[in-house]
Amino acid sequence: MTPQSDGAARTTPARRPTIKDIARRAGVSESAVSFALNGRPGVSQGTRDRIHRVAEDLGWQPNSAARALSGERSGCVGLVLARPAHTLGVESFFLQLVSGVQEVLAARKVALLFQVVEDIEAECAVYKRWWAEKRVDGVLVVDPRSDDPRPELLESLGLPSVVIGAPAEGGRQVSTVWADDTAAMASVLAHLHGLGHRHVVHVAGLPGLAHTERRITSLRTEAGRLGLTAIRSVTTDYSDAEGAEATRRVLDSDAPPTAIVYDNDVMAVAGAAVAAERGIKVPGELSIVAWDDSALCRVTHPRLTALVRDTSGFGRLAAEELLARLDGGPVRSLQAELPHLEPRESTGPPARR
Amino acid sequence: MTPQSDGAARTTPARRPTIKDIARRAGVSESAVSFALNGRPGVSQGTRDRIHRVAEDLGWQPNSAARALSGERSGCVGLVLARPAHTLGVESFFLQLVSGVQEVLAARKVALLFQVVEDIEAECAVYKRWWAEKRVDGVLVVDPRSDDPRPELLESLGLPSVVIGAPAEGGRQVSTVWADDTAAMASVLAHLHGLGHRHVVHVAGLPGLAHTERRITSLRTEAGRLGLTAIRSVTTDYSDAEGAEATRRVLDSDAPPTAIVYDNDVMAVAGAAVAAERGIKVPGELSIVAWDDSALCRVTHPRLTALVRDTSGFGRLAAEELLARLDGGPVRSLQAELPHLEPRESTGPPARR
DNA sequence: CGAGGCTACTAATGCGCTTTAGCTCATGTC
DNA sequence: GACATGAGCTAAAGCGCATTAGTAGCCTCG
DSSP states (O other), X not given: OOTTTTGGGGTSOOOOOOHHXXXXXXXXXXXHHHHHHTTOSSSOHHHHHHHHHHHHHHTXXXXXHHHHHHSSOOSEEEEEEEOOGGXXXXXXXXXXXXXXXXHHHHHTTOEEEEEXXXXXXXXHHHHHHHHHHTOOSEEEEOSOBTTOSHHHHHHHHTOOEEEESSOOOTTOSOEEXXXXXXXXXXXXXXXXXXXXXXXXXXXXXXXXXXXXXXXXXXXXXXXXXXXXXXXXXXOOOSOHHHHHHHHHHHHHSSSOOSEEEESSHHHHHHHHHHHHHHTOOTTTTOEXXXXXXXHHHHXXXXXXXXXXXXXXXXXXXXXXXXXXXXXXXXXXXXXXXXXXXEXXXXXXXXXXX | OOHHHHHHHHOOOOXXXXXXXXXXXXXXXXXXXXXXXXXXXXXXXXXXXXXXXXXXXXXXXXXXXXXXXXXXXXXXXXXXXXXXXXXXXXXXXHHHHHHHHHHHHHHTTOEEEEEEESSHHHHHHHHHHHHHHTOOSEEEXXXXXXXXXXXXXXXXHTOOEEEESSOOOTTOSOEEEEOOHHHHHHHHHHHXXXXXXXXXXXXXXXXXXXXXXXXXXXXXXXXXXXXXXSEEEEOOOSOHHHXXXXXXXXXXXXXXXXXXXXXXXXXXXXXXXXXXXXXXXTTTTOEEEEEXXXXXXXXXXXXXXXXXXXXXXXXXXXXXHHHHHHTTOOOOEXXXXXXXXXXXXXXXXXXXX
């Protein structure tokens, strides 16, 4: 008797099996099934095996809503991306990160709820709604800022979270996963200094972001150590337009730099295009370094020297930390593998004066 | 002692208000609250208003798990992206699409479950799991193929879905949203033909994908109409590497084309880089057209002529259709706005022989 | 003036699962 | 031989909501 298998198949999709079905087939109570399937004590090995077999047979999968309602977990974590629509897109960082995150989550059968919003206020609203709706067990936070309202909000909501891209903030009950931008910036500057550059401009990203601030500070410090004075940072919104614009301004200045470091791949490529447009030779007259490697840096001519980091590994690390938090693990601050500089054709010794 | 217990103890997260709380405060039964909040009849206007006020006061939000369990809806739709990790990233199409999707979903308080997997088998497995877990109410399907197992699977699961990027398939209970690639390809070829090109190569994307097939067929048809014989397509995996490789092969052939049409922005830029590397002037000796515009096409020098389409609008359309399906709307096949060609500096008359 | 019908509400049930309390029977203990 | 013990199981409650089946009160109408 399978009423839904044949005739009703057109309109009625197959009914999902429940633990009740398993219980009936295995001749035990629903509780026994629940215990067995969740690895809890209270069932003999024999019964346990039998229940597992029946569940397998029936193709049972836990109904996520029922689980979320009775247990604590929704089996979902959230990620909000707060970016104006027009800056969305070309950057490869994000999808790479997500693919790393997914790898870890999928293995644990945790789903990822994803949302794109316009700004950080909207992002906070999403967190509140998710919390109120009990939609997610925890969240991953990207693009940390220097004065960030999110950790406090999330802590007050009691929503476990992992901030991606910033070192630990004092006192907050929020894990962090980050890369050592300071050391990375030092390696970039060392590379350029070693080639003979004394005048470098850093085209940074959004001024509010924590890692932007870190990179700017670290550049200044490192320049001081090396005794360089003609070093400065300018901020942008990460877009190709502002990257190009900043490049033009910098090249038009009285003392143009011999090297430019860009905070993302898109701006670096845009900068290279500006140089090409003006007939400025790269790396002969201008060296270019991109922070974050991607296909982009390899499709330009010349190919761009880039700071490579394992972005999807970064995502994996973050996801693992979040799962650990959900399992009651302590708040931690994890450091990702140090990025390394991949020298390509866009950097070389500066032209002699 | 542990930071954990300490944090948990002091930040007792606020309890979520339930309809029971509202009922008590408003002095009515839980059912009345449920009716009022869902706009069902059976409550007077006065009571209805009072209940709404109390709910507002308490900051009540429906618990998504409870709703999913009792009602039908989980308030979630899914989107799976099946791409090998390395091809992920640079393409802007996808995030643009998602941002459009989100706009519509967010307005209706529907969440988006997102998953990245390696291949289409894994994708099907995700659909089955989501269905069994009752996690999503419907799904958006991207990258349709010419012989696609997904519509059949989704239909058999009874999971409402919208296929993005392919015209309707005969007999399937699955909505589709698509762009008229045929007309678009015709406009591209008309542009090149008008400039005087008689020898064009089309560097297409993945051979299995439906729109790749459509574009290839349409190119052939259109070439026939114009009486052109030296027209052909080669397929790739959409990556910059294969785009560059295909470009090299094509340029090395006995009769190199005077124009190349690339199926995405990344390959077009890679192709332009190959030309630059070989000292081939664009557009003097080679014209380049990119299918899909993005910042990428504007950061190269020269800027690339591109086929512009409203990708986020496309996403909005798809999301709206899915919501309509969830509301019991009919299966439809919607056509998006026709893409238009944006001529830039990478196309011009071919060099005289 | 009582039957019928309507409005505005309440009570009760169930969704699929987890969890607590309780129950039964075999085993061990002195 | 009375009794504690614990393993292995069942019964039942509850999570927050939607929904169905009432019920009380009022109006209408013949």
